[in-house]
Amino acid sequence: MTQLSAAQTPQAKPSDGSKALYGGKGTRRITVRDIALAKERGEKWPMLTAYDAMTASVFDEAGIPVMLVGDSAGNCHLGYDTTVPVTLDEMTMLSAAVVRGTSRALIVGDLPFGSYQEGPVQALRSATRMVKEAGVGAVKLEGGERSYDQIRLLVESGIPVMAHIGLTPQSVNAMGYRVQGRGEEAAAQLLRDAKAVQDAGAFAVVLELVPAELAAEVTRTLHIPTVGIGAGSETDAQVLVWTDMLGLTGGRVPKFVKQYADLREVMGNAAKAFAEDVVGGTFPLEEHSVH
Ligand SMILES: Nc1nc(=O)c2c([nH]1)NC[C@@H]1CN(c3ccc(C(=O)N[C@@H](CCC(=O)O)C(=O)O)cc3)CN21
Ligand SMILES: CC(C)C(=O)C(=O)O
Numbered sequence: 001m002t003q004l005s006a007a008q009t010p011q012a013k014p015s016d017g018s019k020a021l022y023g024g025k026g027t028r029r030i031t032v033r034d035i036a037l038a039k040e041r042g043e044k045w046p047m048l049t050a051y052d053a054m055t056a057s058v059f060d061e062a063g064i065p066v067m068l069v070g071d072s073a074g075n076c077h078l079g080y081d082t083t084v085p086v087t088l089d090e091m092t093m094l095s096a097a098v099v100r101g102t103s104r105a106l107i108v109g110d111l112p113f114g115s116y117q118e119g120p121v122q123a124l125r126s127a128t129r130m131v132k133e134a135g136v137g138a139v140k141l142e143g144g145e146r147s148y149d150q151i152r153l154l155v156e157s158g159i160p161v162m163a164h165i166g167l168t169p170q171s172v173n174a175m176g177y178r179v180q181g182r183g184e185e186a187a188a189q190l191l192r193d194a195k196a197v198q199d200a201g202a203f204a205v206v207l208e209l210v211p212a213e214l215a216a217e218v219t220r221t222l223h224i225p226t227v228g229i230g231a232g233s234e235t236d237a238q239v240l241v242w243t244d245m246l247g248l249t250g251g252r253v254p255k256f257v258k259q260y261a262d263l264r265e266v267m268g269n270a271a272k273a274f275a276e277d278v279v280g281g282t283f284p285l286e287e288h289s290v291h
């Protein structure tokens with residue numbers, strides 16, 4: 001007999017682990033309902049970005065329950081400087097690849113800049129493409145109170161929405177990349193934004209680059225899960241950009257990143273080893289040849 005019930009442990013999990021988003025035994029695709037149940041259990045969960053089928057299949061096999069096809073593909077995968085130039089065609093193509101590469105993770109497709117700002121009808125048209133053509137289970141869009149009408153129509157239409165408040169990188173030209181919610185007024189605005197997206201029907205909300213104490217307060221206040229990035233340790237979930245997490249991005253990465261591997265080094269060394277083999281005539285060998 002176990003002494004602690006699931007509810008008493010800090011990281012509550014069902015006793016057999018069968019329902020847990022991470023480490024559970026389920027094999028069917030995770031739904032937004034599973035995400036809601038995880039918050040009730042007090043279970044924390046990880047989310048990673050993915051931009052292609054191959055990488056997504058690695059994370060799916062590792063048990064990552066939610067993957068975001070982020071518009072960070074703009075700077076991390078497509079060679080743009082920011083997320084601003086990314087198009088809906090590009091996001092649809094990348095999202096379709098990630099869906100094809102996975103069987104268990106919930107796939108969330110980021111709506112790019114310009115694909116929902118005109119209003120709810122444009123947002124629904126864009127989100128519908130992502131659902132029908134890419135097969136995503138949910139979409140994400142930036143903005144709190146200002147995106148209320150868009151979130152509401154999508155949810156009423158049957159498309160689950162992950163909201164995104166705090167630093168919203170699609171507005172980089174207006175706000176820069178600065179911590180959000182510092183000071184009383186900004187904190188009050190962030191709380192209003194969080195409540196607005198919950199009221200509009202969002203199933204989760206990303207909090208990007210906000211003070212840890214404020215993110216903790218939002219997490220306690222909302223009944224939908226919060227997904228932190230640079231938002232401290234008290235959010236229900238954490239997300240990182242996969243190329244940052246694995247040391248592939250190159251150049252300066254945000255200070256909230258923890259680097260779990262140095263793939264840039266690994267891949268660079270492998271490329272050099274291949275090049276030296278070719279130049280030196282040590283690849284291919286007899287075993288790599290056909291006759
Ligand atoms: N590679 C990558 N990682 C990300 O996390 C990421 C992207 N790209 N692109 C889309 C957005 C943009 N994000 C960003 C971009 C810059 C900072 C940044 O410069 N942060 C400063 C802190 C600024 C401050 O203290 O006010 C830092 O040093 O972390 C943060 C998040 C997060 N997202
Ligand atoms: C940083 C995450 C939340 C994102 O929006 C992205 O990767 O595009």
Ligand SMILES: [Mg+2]
Binds near residue numbers: 071072083110
């Ligand atoms: Mg994004």
